[in-house]
Amino acid sequence: xxxxxxxxxxxxxxxxxxxxxxxxxxxxxxxxxxxxxxxxxxxxxxxxxxxxxxxxxxxxxxxxxxxxxxxxxxxxxxxxxxxxxxxxxxxxxxxxxxxxxxxxxxxxxxxxxxxxxxxxxxxxxxxxxxxxxxxxxxxxxxxxxxxxxxxxxxxxxxxxxxxxxxxxxxxxxxxxxxxxxxxxxxxxxxxxxxxxxxxxxxxxxxxxxxxxxxxxxxxxxxxxxxxxxxxxxxxxxxxxxxxxxxxxxxxxxxxxxxxxxxxxxxxxxxxxxxxxxxxxxxxxxxxxxxxxxxxxxxxxxxxxxxxxxxxxxxxxxxxxxxxxxxxxxxxxxxxxxxxxxxxxxxxxxxxxxxxxxxxxxxxxxxxxxxxxxxxxxxxxxxxxxxxxxxxxxx
Amino acid sequence: xxxxxxxxxxxxxxxxxxxxxxxxxxxxxxxxxxxxxxxxxxxxxxxxxxxxxxxxxxxxxxxxxxxxxxxxxxxxxxxxxxxxxxxxxxxxx
Numbered sequence: 441x442x443x444x445x446x447x448x449x450x451x452x453x454x455x456x457x458x459x460x461x462x463x464x465x466x467x468x469x470x471x472x473x474x475x476x477x478x479x480x481x482x483x484x485x486x487x488x489x490x491x492x493x494x495x496x497x498x499x500x501x502x503x504x505x506x507x508x509x510x511x512x513x514x515x516x517x518x519x520x521x522x523x524x525x526x527x528x529x530x531x532x533x534x535x536x537x538x539x540x541x542x543x544x545x546x547x548x549x550x551x552x553x554x555x556x557x558x559x560x561x562x563x564x565x566x567x568x569x570x571x572x573x574x575x576x577x578x579x580x581x582x583x584x585x586x587x588x589x590x591x592x593x594x595x596x597x598x599x600x601x602x603x604x605x606x607x608x609x610x611x612x613x614x615x616x617x618x619x620x621x622x623x624x625x626x627x628x629x630x631x632x633x634x635x636x637x638x639x640x641x642x643x644x645x646x647x648x649x650x651x652x653x654x655x656x657x658x659x660x661x662x663x664x665x666x667x668x669x670x671x672x673x674x675x676x677x678x679x680x681x682x683x684x685x686x687x688x689x690x691x692x693x694x695x696x697x698x699x700x701x702x703x704x705x706x707x708x709x710x711x712x713x714x715x716x717x718x719x720x721x722x723x724x725x726x727x728x729x730x731x732x733x734x735x736x737x738x739x740x741x742x743x744x745x746x747x748x749x750x751x752x753x754x755x756x757x758x759x760x761x762x763x764x765x766x767x768x769x770x771x772x773x774x775x776x777x778x779x780x781x782x783x784x785x786x787x788x789x790x791x792x793x794x795x796x797x798x799x800x801x802x803x804x805x806x807x808x809x810x811x812x813x814x815x816x817x818x819x820x821x822x823x824x825x826x827x828x829x830x831x832x833x834x
Numbered sequence: 835x836x837x838x839x840x841x842x843x844x845x846x847x848x849x850x851x852x853x854x855x856x857x858x859x860x861x862x863x864x865x866x867x868x869x870x871x872x873x874x875x876x877x878x879x880x881x882x883x884x885x886x887x888x889x890x891x892x893x894x895x896x897x898x899x900x901x902x903x904x905x906x907x908x909x910x911x912x913x914x915x916x917x918x919x920x921x922x923x924x925x926x927x
Contacts, residue, residue, distance in 0.1 A: 598878030602840050602851050632921045636897060669922060681851070681878030683912070684919040687899035694895065782853040785837050 442618060444803035445579035446586065446738075447516070450541035454586040455513035456738045456803045458577060459484055459754065460570050462519050462563065463506055465533050466491030466526035469549055473521050475560040480567035482574065484753035486510075488820050492526035498822050503528050503536075505708040505820045508734025510537035510544065512754045516577065517543030517570035519563055524550030543570050579805070585619030585714065587803065590732030590740035590755060591695040592625065594725035597745030598680030601691015603762025603788070604743035604778040610792035611741065611799060612716065613697035621714050623705065623735060624696040625721040625728045630654060631668050632685035633693055637718070642700045649704050653720060695743065707821050708734035726750050726819040729757060739802060741795070749773045750817045751810025758798055758808050760791075775809050838862060841883070843896030849880040849912045851894070856881070873911040880912040892917050 446454040460483035464473035470487035477485035486509055490502045510518040510533070518537050522530030534546030545566045549559040591612055593600060612622040630637055634654045641647035661668055672685040682688045699716040708731045711717045719735065721728050725748060729740055733755040740757045742748065747770035751757045761767050764779035776795050780786040802808055839850040839862065850864065856875040861868050864883060875881045880894070886906040891898045900917035901924075910916070 599853070602842060606842070635925050669926060678914060681876065681880065681913070683880070683914055683917055684900045684921065686897075686919060686921040687894060690895045690897055690899065781840070782837055
């Protein structure tokens with residue numbers, strides 16, 4: 441049986457990393473979170489430009505994302521730092537993370553006598569205690585039904601869809617076959633394949649939800665004077681050989697293999713079961729991977745053609761690239777070379793087998809290129825409330 | 835040895851994608867048959883694996899990626915000049 445070595449969390453979930461998350465609830469205290477993280481072993485600072493003056497869906501996205509990152513099984517414990525006057529408070533975030541039964545502490549800088557210097561000291565003290573406890577935890581064997589895989593692509597080129605993406609599709613199917621979970625984000629790149637995604641839906645209700653989601657996207661953007669269907673494939677894509685919107689999108693969704701679709705998740709929403717899920721997210725790589733980690737993905741596989749370095753502070757990101765020049769020029773940023781499909785007469789299945797080995801080694805603790813180089817990127821999707829959208833369109 | 839082209843679904847596809855720049859008049863062995871390439875096919879571009887009539891569906895990944903807007907001969911370059919989106923023409927109406 442295929443297994444990996446992970447860390448068991450109090451509610452039975454399994455992490456492949458054992459991090460301390462230092463989360464700022466609002467942009468004003470990002471530096472406090474960073475200063476704390478600098479002094480706490482095996483910690484990551486989760487900072488962002490948001491947390492106040494947010495309402496409607498943007499409020500929900502930020503809150504759900506920060507909570508989800510703290511709850512991610514790769515996190516042993518979390519310290520949330522707030523300022524004290526923001527609308528997404530440390531208490532609001534902290535209380536929801538608490539439901540995961542993991543170590544969690546939260547406080548506001550305005551409640552600490554001595555300003556940010558004292559707040560940093562307080563955070564370091566709490567963080568170090570958690571870091572010491574975290575060291576006691578040992579890795580144990582678990583099967584892949586415990587794994588949630590995130591599927592991402594960025595800096596794609598015309599050969600991504602015929603090399604790296606189908607290789608990732610094989611791995612996504614494998615995780616699903618082993619009882620695990622896989623999430624495909626970037627709904628802007630499903631346009632043109634909705635009829636095919638609908639055919640793969642587990643039931644009629646999900647099929648209709650897929651259609652409704654893409655129709656809403658197309659209608660809402662049409663109101664802003666943008667027709668998604670008319671701008672794909674881009675002139676660069678056409679020069680590269682992609683002819684129609686459905687051909688481009690088929691290359692993108694190749695990452696999701698052939699498994700049936702269980703449902704559509706909101707941004708940063710945790711899947712309600714195992715199997716393959718879609719996530720509504722518009723396609724900026726870092727936002728997308730932040731949403732995947734917040735949804736509980738412990739590991740992300742990202743395909744790239746032209747070469748993308750970005751990573752995630754919570755979920756290790758494995759890079760796979762099908763472009764021979766990029767694999768050579770950006771060697772330090774690429775984990776799996778899929779260009780052997782072109783240069784060495786290798787089959788997609790061969791590359792997928794290399795990728796599977798890397799997935800297992802990463803689960804067991806081996807670092808990815810993005811981890812080694814320190815890419816710990818966070819961006820949270822803002823969809824903007826309706827009044828501002830109307831203002832923007834004028 | 836390097837692969838010159840890739841067929842994503844051997845059973846259903848009627849076009850292949852070039853993995854290198856393929857020159858006009860080059861002869862390629864595809865499933866034990868020889869296909870003569872009729873135009874230059876740059877890396878990432880497609881060529882027809884069989885004769886395709888105007889109105890017929892173009893298949894890649896075993897899925898429909900377009901409709902032929904003119905008759906296409908085996909070995910022809912397949913792109914915006916001779917196929918159009920099936921999604922835009924027939925699905926998304």
